[in-house]
Amino acid sequence: MDEQIKATLLELLKLDLGFKHTARDTYLNKLLPSAEKELIRKGLTLDMNKDDDQMLVVDYAAWLYRNRQEYQPLPRNIQIRIHNRAIQKAGTSNVIQ
Template identity: 60%
Template sequence: MNEEIKKNLLTLLKLDLGITHNLRDAYFNTILEGAKKELERKGVFCNFLFADDQMLIVDYAAWSYRKRQENVPISRNLQIRINNRLIQNAGRY
């Protein structure tokens, strides 16, 4: 993932969370990287040239950030998108 894409993902995440300052950028970058790796462990591999793949990572990272202290299942919308991506990936190989 190149620096321009990382910067774009960080901007999208901060917009989603309603954060305008740069004080937690290192933390948010770590959350984004963790979200990417966690999705890869689930079998979801994203192509960051596509907006829908970028939004999947951002939405997963935002959900992880918001629910980090709660023991709640992943949102239905996000789970459906992950399942759809798994099916798309399976169809490619």
């Protein structure tokens, strides 16, 4: 992932969480790739040049941050987006022509 995308993701995550300072940037910079890897382990194929994939990673990372102390179920809107992406992947053909 290039540096510009990393900076954009960090800024979006900080906006989502309401942070205006840099005190948690180190933690958040580790959380974002972790969230991306978790989504990939769920079977998703992500293109970090696409806005919707960036937002899915940011939303998932924000949920991970908010729920690091105690577990809360994944919000329905994120569940639906993950499910739809998995269905979209399953509907594409892997046949080489």
